[in-house]
Amino acid sequence: MILVFAEQRDGILKKAAKEAVSEGKRLSSKLSVPVAAVVMGKGAAGAVDEVKNFGPDKVFLVESAPLDQYSADGFAEAMANVAKEQGATVILFPATTMGVDVAPRVAAKVKAGLVSDITGLEVADGKLLATKPVYSGKAIATVSFKSDIQMVTLRSNVFPLEENPSSPEVVTVDGSGISPMGIAVSTELKEGGKVELAEAAVVVSGGRGMKGPENFPLIEELAELLGGAVGASRAAVDAGWIDHSHQVGQTGKVVSPTVYIACGISGAIQHIAGMGSSKFIIAINKDEDAPIFNVASLGIVGDLFKVVPALTEELKNLN
Amino acid sequence: MNFLVFVKQVPDTETKIQIAGDGKSIVEEGVNFIVSPYDEIAIEEALLRKEALGGEITVVTMGPNRGEAALRTALAMGCDKAVHLEDDAFLGADSYATAKALAAVVKKYSPDLVFFGKQGVGTDNTQVGQMVAEMAGLGHIGMCVKLEIEGDKVRGEREIEGGRETIEVSLPAVVVAQKGLNEPRYPALRGIMQAKRKPIEKLTVADLGLSADEVGLAGSRTEFASLTLPPAREAGKKLEVEPEVAAKEIVAFLKNEAKAL
Numbered sequence: 001m002i003l004v005f006a007e008q009r010d011g012i013l014k015k016a017a018k019e020a021v022s023e024g025k026r027l028s029s030k031l032s033v034p035v036a037a038v039v040m041g042k043g044a045a046g047a048v049d050e051v052k053n054f055g056p057d058k059v060f061l062v063e064s065a066p067l068d069q070y071s072a073d074g075f076a077e078a079m080a081n082v083a084k085e086q087g088a089t090v091i092l093f094p095a096t097t098m099g100v101d102v103a104p105r106v107a108a109k110v111k112a113g114l115v116s117d118i119t120g121l122e123v124a125d126g127k128l129l130a131t132k133p134v135y136s137g138k139a140i141a142t143v144s145f146k147s148d149i150q151m152v153t154l155r156s157n158v159f160p161l162e163e164n165p166s167s168p169e170v171v172t173v174d175g176s177g178i179s180p181m182g183i184a185v186s187t188e189l190k191e192g193g194k195v196e197l198a199e200a201a202v203v204v205s206g207g208r209g210m211k212g213p214e215n216f217p218l219i220e221e222l223a224e225l226l227g228g229a230v231g232a233s234r235a236a237v238d239a240g241w242i243d244h245s246h247q248v249g250q251t252g253k254v255v256s257p258t259v260y261i262a263c264g265i266s267g268a269i270q271h272i273a274g275m276g277s278s279k280f281i282i283a284i285n286k287d288e289d290a291p292i293f294n295v296a297s298l299g300i301v302g303d304l305f306k307v308v309p310a311l312t313e314e315l316k317n318l319n
Numbered sequence: 320m321n322f323l324v325f326v327k328q329v330p331d332t333e334t335k336i337q338i339a340g341d342g343k344s345i346v347e348e349g350v351n352f353i354v355s356p357y358d359e360i361a362i363e364e365a366l367l368r369k370e371a372l373g374g375e376i377t378v379v380t381m382g383p384n385r386g387e388a389a390l391r392t393a394l395a396m397g398c399d400k401a402v403h404l405e406d407d408a409f410l411g412a413d414s415y416a417t418a419k420a421l422a423a424v425v426k427k428y429s430p431d432l433v434f435f436g437k438q439g440v441g442t443d444n445t446q447v448g449q450m451v452a453e454m455a456g457l458g459h460i461g462m463c464v465k466l467e468i469e470g471d472k473v474r475g476e477r478e479i480e481g482g483r484e485t486i487e488v489s490l491p492a493v494v495v496a497q498k499g500l501n502e503p504r505y506p507a508l509r510g511i512m513q514a515k516r517k518p519i520e521k522l523t524v525a526d527l528g529l530s531a532d533e534v535g536l537a538g539s540r541t542e543f544a545s546l547t548l549p550p551a552r553e554a555g556k557k558l559e560v561e562p563e564v565a566a567k568e569i570v571a572f573l574k575n576e577a578k579a580l
């Protein structure tokens with residue numbers, strides 16, 4: 001069986017979880033084994049109907065009290081219990097902050113190989129072959145498995161979301177015997193409505209060329225018009241113009257949107273490491289020799305303080 | 320309080336990467352190796368805690384002989400002693416086999432607090448800290464950007480999508496350091512001199528009570544099948560035009576090619 005950790009929070013399924021279940025469904029036909037989604041934690045029952053849209057053969061629901069608060073070890077135990085009971089051979093996680101926290105513990109529990117943040121998944125001779133960029137995107141590693149159980153975490157926005165409604169059996173699993181060690185005692189979410197950087201289909205990023213924090217509203221407005229999120233280079237973050245949670249790159253977030261718009265960013269290798277797998281890259285830079293143009297699908301040589309407002313204007317006229 | 324810090328030696332991110340003849344590894348010659356940047360944050364956090372609470376910091380690396388340089392850097396920053404897991408049997412480990420060896424170190428030294436970096440830069444697995452916590456039976460705080468120790472409890476904030484969450488765990492525990500936790504110090508000249516006299520203990524597989532097939536390549540659950548150069552990203556068109564024209568071009572691109580409008 002293929003098991004997918006279908007991350008939810010308060011009954012709302014994460015987009016990355018939908019992608020993971022979609023990929024599980026595709027693998028299920030390639031490997032000719034059933035696929036099941038596991039939803040756990042407070043409100044998990046509320047996410048069951050949504051998860052059915054992506055075609056699982058079964059849904060496991062773990063909603064016991066010890067998992068009311070997020071706990072990496074508690075969630076891992078619940079997941080590993082289902083995996084062992086069902087004899088799972090493949091376990092998929094979204095590479096979200098939760099997936100990345102929980103998956104290695106599950107791997108240790110079920111003695112599985114785990115490949116993180118993958119951008120490609122294939123089947124050869126009944127086993128998985130996972131690909132991921134390594135060394136700041138300077139090489140691509142293809143990783144095979146020696147273990148019977150094969151685990152991966154899937155990079156957001158890479159694996160297509162595919163609706164494929166099914167009527168799976170919903171199995172309630174008792175997790176009341178779990179006693180978590182690390183527990184989330186509080187969660188603080190910033191004001192809603194903002195698109196999450198790692199999940200955004202469009203990312204508009206600003207670098208040192210933005211000149212100061214007072215200019216970031218320029219790209220915030222552009223991002224909003226495109227339904228996207230705001231990113232930044234390390235230079236902009238280190239200068240204190242924008243919070244580190246927006247940093248894209250080697251020591252920031254890895255994003256893979258449909259469109260990445262780099263404004264006043266030179267294109268250092270450590271920055272490319274975080275956005276090189278974007279489908280389309282648009283660069284706006286006044287230096288025609290900036291390395292960012294080497295990876296840009298569309299390059300605009302010009303002053304961002306003129307081009308960005310003109311673009312915003314043009315987009316507003318569309319609506 | 321006793322602290323363990325795990326550090327990995329990685330190629331400098333500026334380094335030119337060449338794929339070796341076996342098609343699975345990189346050519347090490349000419350590569351500048353550094354302490355993984357996240358591990359510097361882990362070291363710094365241990366130093367800050369020791370300064371506040373007292374105790375001793377042991378820094379640990381697993382790797383070939385060159386790994387000693389990483390330990391010297393950590394000692395120069397202020398760690399007290401070092402352990403080098405150096406044995407041919409450790410070579411070629413994936414995260415699982417790495418964690419197996421490191422968890423044995425945790426069990427051997429029974430520290431109060433164990434620090435890891437979020438990821439070994441380059442391979443970027445983001446697994447080893449969590450795996451060691453699991454194998455050693457400890458709770459952990461993942462991707463920690465703020466840490467408080469109060470009695471036998473540790474509370475850490477971690478970044479999540481759209482916000483932060485606070486994780487509480489009892490000591491002994493594992494903390495996985497994320498950027499933002501602190502600003503690592505540079506080793507001072509005095510520290511570098513002192514580091515030369517600090518002890519580095521060498522441990523083999525047998526010293527850890529493990530067998531050779533549990534670690535290294537033999538104990539790995541995954542294997543690099545191949546390492547290839549990424550497909551060159553083709554640069555598209557580059558335009559130097561009036562802002563209004565540029566804006567129209569971008570909109571047309573977003574509509575027709577990216578289908579994002």
Ligand SMILES: Cc1cc2nc3c(=O)[nH]c(=O)nc-3n(C[C@@H](O)[C@H](O)[C@H](O)COP(=O)(O)OP(=O)(O)OC[C@H]3O[C@@H](n4cnc5c(N)ncnc54)[C@H](O)[C@@H]3O)c2cc1C
Pocket residue numbers: 143325326327328344355357358361379380381382410411412413414415417421434435436437438439440441442443444445446447448539541542543
């Ligand atoms: C010949 C060869 C073959 C390899 N084959 C594989 C393979 O098949 N699959 C694979 O995944 N990797 C492979 N690797 C890379 C492997 O050695 C990785 O370094 C290992 O998987 C840990 O990955 P990471 O640093 O990305 O771990 P992460 O999980 O990102 O590391 C997190 C933290 O754990 C600690 N840590 C990690 N490694 C060490 C260490 N050695 N000593 C002390 N602390 C450490 C550090 O604090 C680090 O910040 C191979 C390397 C070589 C040289």
Ligand SMILES: Cc1cc2nc3c(=O)[nH]c(=O)nc-3n(C[C@H](O)[C@H](O)[C@H](O)COP(=O)(O)OP(=O)(O)OC[C@H]3O[C@@H](n4cnc5c(N)ncnc54)[C@H](O)[C@@H]3O)c2cc1C
Pocket residue numbers: 206207208209210232233234235236247248249250251252253263264265266267268269270271274284285286287290302303304305332356
């Ligand atoms: C270990 C390590 C990790 C790192 N991690 C990261 C990381 O995670 N993310 C990251 O981004 N960097 C990272 N870096 C830093 C990286 O090397 C670069 O220094 C950084 O990306 C540069 O940011 P920038 O492009 O904004 O600034 P610069 O390189 O200074 O480029 C600014 C650009 O703006 C352009 N510009 C200026 N004014 C205008 C204007 N009016 N209109 C249009 N264009 C204009 C300039 O032509 C220039 O190309 C890391 C470095 C190291 C050593």
